[in-house]
Amino acid sequence: MKSLLIIEAKNSPEFLERLLRVCRHRGFTTTNINAETGNSQQTLHITITVASERNISLLTKQIEKIVGVKQVATLQQEKNIKATA
Amino acid sequence: MNGANFVVHALKEQNVTQVFGYPGGAIMPLYDALYDGGVKHLLCRHEQGAAMAAIGYARATGKVGVCIATSGPGATNLITGLADALLDSIPIIAITGQVPTNLIGTDAFQEIDVFGLSLACTKHSFMVQSADQLGPIIEQAFEIATTGRPGPVLIDLPKDIQIGPSVAHTLAKLVHSNNYLDNRLIAQAKLMIESSNKPLLYVGGGVGMANAVSELRDFIEQTRIPSVCTLKAIGCIPHHSPYFMGMVGMHGSKASNLAIQECDLLIAIGARFDDRVTGKLDEFAPNAKVIHLDIDAAEIDKLRQVTLSMTDDLKQVLPAITIKPNITPWKKHIATMKAKHVSRYDHPGEPIFAPALLRQLAQSIPGDTVICSDVGQHQMWVAQHMFVDRPENHITSSGLGTMGFGVPAAVGAQVARPDDMVIAISGDGSFMMNVQELGTIKRKKLPIKILLIDNQRLGMVRQWQELFFNSRFSETILTDNPDFVTLASAFDIPGETIKTKSQISQALQRLLTSEGPYLLHVSISEAENVWPLVPPGAPNDKMMESIE
Known part of the structure; x- marks a missing residue:
């Protein structure tokens, strides 16, 4: 099952490293990711597609614990997500 | 600056x-x-x-x-x-x-x-x-x-x-707002407790971390709900509490593991359904609805789907959900199971039986003694057969299972609480992993008492090799251990070795009355195993209790 997550976080050099590590360690394969800073460079906007047999809430709850995360939304959850941001 | x-x-x-x-x-x-x-x-x-x-x-x-x-x-x-x-x-x-x-x-x-x-x-x-x-x-x-x-x-x-130069920074005064409990969830939890016939508390290390031991004890006192605990929660519940059955899980008490399987409502308090607790997860507490109380939302539904959860401060939640259920038959059953499966300390022959030694030690030490155990068979024997009445007094590596933890943790505990007795209980494998910290004990003249239980083996691994690997004892034989008493003396730590039951009482007295540090090296048989044991992949009611 693939899931598309929208994440908003405080911008920091290592944030993507933390995020990708959590995804892998919790049993989710990242199949697509896009990250951009806003105009102020203070906030990181991330769109990430992950695949796993595990329930996506197991991952989103762990992502919410990463220091600096402001918001996590599960936008889509289906067997095949054809297009991501 | x-x-x-x-x-x-x-x-x-x-x-x-x-x-x-x-x-x-x-x-x-x-x-x-x-x-x-x-x-x-x-x-x-x-x-x-x-x-x-x-x-x-x-x-x-x-x-x-x-x-x-x-x-x-x-x-x-x-x-x-x-x-x-x-x-x-x-x-x-x-x-x-x-x-x-x-x-x-x-x-x-x-x-x-x-x-x-x-x-x-x-x-x-x-x-x-x-x-x-x-x-x-x-x-x-x-x-x-x-x-x-x-x-x-x-x-x-x-x-x-x-x-380089520093930049001034004023420490902000942190303001933590009070959370308001969800009254709907409180009412639902109370209803579940009140309507349960066989409720059971599964108490984890989060209770101590939340500084909610007092609230937990009040809850138990008022509800009289039977309880079990994890390795990290030892000390949260007074050991003499009438319906407390001790540790649950792989090396938990038989009564605890059976009670878990029989209960119809499991109230997990600051616990996380670790695999060492649950055994075969699908068959853990199979008849129970679950109330899960934990500050970490990521623990909710991580392993066990629960009926009701609250991620609020336990100090607030526990008083709020206190309600006394009518469970007299269940309490009688628990009391019967507890009495039936009590640990036995009669053991044939003169060789020292570690569980009996530890029981005797527990009965000989002041109430505020801090026990720091290492990792392995001795750790489980400490958890099963000693008793402490504060979680701060039982320090062991629970989640990571870090061999070598005991002696340095005892150093930290003794520095923190110089007026209390601190006992490091180790095995010969673990002791050698951070043996250099004897130098720290010497340097600061820390009066740490070390009880070293030596079976010349990596005992827990040896036990599993015996049970599950056809007794192929691969790299677990430590008959070439150093002379531990001589080793300790190199750090100005006096000590002695004992091998028979008749030596125990006087040796414990010397250990506990020594002014400075002391090493009591106890030689035991490598054949002693930790029982009961829930084998890997088995549910908690399928415990092994001997080699046969």
Whole structure:
């Protein structure tokens, strides 16, 4: 099952490293990711597609614990997500 | 004031009076600031020892433990301690020196990306990149380490920032707002408890971390609901509590494991359904609805789907859901099971039976004694057969299962509580893993009592080889151990060896009445195993109780 997550976080050099590590360690394969800073460079906007047999809430709850995360939304959850941001 | 002086100042602002560490090149400015900075430092003999001493300090007091190391190997040596603190949710601040900022990324001498290494073994980590970040980072580090589910935080501190000028920072006064409980959930929880015929409390280490032991005891006193606990929650429930059945799980008591399988309502309090507790997860508490109370939302439904959950402060939740169910038949059944499956200490022959020895020790020590156990068979025997009545008095590596933990944790606990007796209980395998910390005991003349249970084996691995690997004892035979009493004497620690039951009473007396440190080396048979045992992949009611 693939899931598309929208994440908003405080911008920091290592944030993507933390995020990708959590995804892998919790049993989710990242199949697509896009990250951009806003105009102020203070906030990181991330769109990430992950695949796993595990329930996506197991991952989103762990992502919410990463220091600096402001918001996590599960936008889509289906067997095949054809297009991501 | 330079950056290093500022760090010491900031530690004092956070009420830190004691740190543990080991100096080296990239952290020398901080050690210069510590020289007369007003924070006591204990030199351990390995950075892993410093991290575990900080954990022992934190666990014995409820305060934050602080450890310090240099860059490169100093920092990597901290990693196991940080992982231990992460798995057991212990608030630790680790400060590591780093090469100067202009050398980072050049493979400089003793440079390693400890920040990268820390990502998997800390709650959070910081790399200080400029002087103005120093104050806010230290403040955030302490807040992150202590709030919500506690955990270790690493601060990587380049040498040039330690030497350079600091930037003033005023400590913010943190305001924690009171959370309001969801009355709908409270009412639902009370209804579930009231309508249950066989409720059971499954108490975890989160109770102690939340400082909610008093609230838990009040809840038990008023509801009379039977209870079991995890390894980390030992001490939360008074051992004489009538419906308390002891530890649950792989080496839990038979009564605990059977009760879990029979209950119709499981109230998990600060516990996380660890595999060592649940055995075969699909068959754990198969008839039970579950109420899960835990500060960490990520623990809810992680392993066991629950009926109702609350992630509020246990100090608030427990009084709010207190209601006395009518469960007289269940309590009678629990009392019968508890009596039927009580541990037995009669053991044939003269060789020392470790469970009986530990029971006798528990009956001989003052109430405020801190027990620091290592990892292995002796750890499980301590959990099964000793009793403590405060979680701060039972310190062991629960989640990570870190051999070598016991002695350095005892160092930290003894420094934290100099007026209380501290006993390190170790096995011959674990003892050798951080044996260098005997040097720390000698240096500070710490009066730690060491009980070394020696079966000349890596006992727990040997037990599994015997049970599950056709007795192929691969690399678990330690008949070439050193003479431990002679080894201890090299660190000015007196000691003795005993081998028979008739020697126990007087040897324990010498151990417990010695003014300084003492090593009691106890030789036992390698054939003794830890029972009961839930085999891997089995449900908790399928316990092995002997080799047959």
